[in-house]
Amino acid sequence: MWFRSSYSNGAGGECVECAVAHGGALVRDSKGSGGAVVAFGSTAWGSFVRAVEQGTVG
Numbered sequence: 001m002w003f004r005s006s007y008s009n010g011a012g013g014e015c016v017e018c019a020v021a022h023g024g025a026l027v028r029d030s031k032g033s034g035g036a037v038v039a040f041g042s043t044a045w046g047s048f049v050r051a052v053e054q055g056t057v058g
Contacts, residue, residue, distance in 0.1 A: 004030055 015030040025045040051057040
């Protein structure tokens with residue numbers, strides 16, 4: 001099941017949707033749900049989420 005970023009303001013700004021997948025996560029553009037999907041393994045996704053939480057990725 002896809003879920004929208006908590007940073008989405010509903011005003012048509014830049015936003016992504018994520019889905020939990022076996023062994024990782026999927027990411028797509030919320031405005032183009034039929035477009036490309038990027039897959040991350042669980043280790044890479046965990047590292048990315050931690051970096052965002054720590055403010056080292058913007």
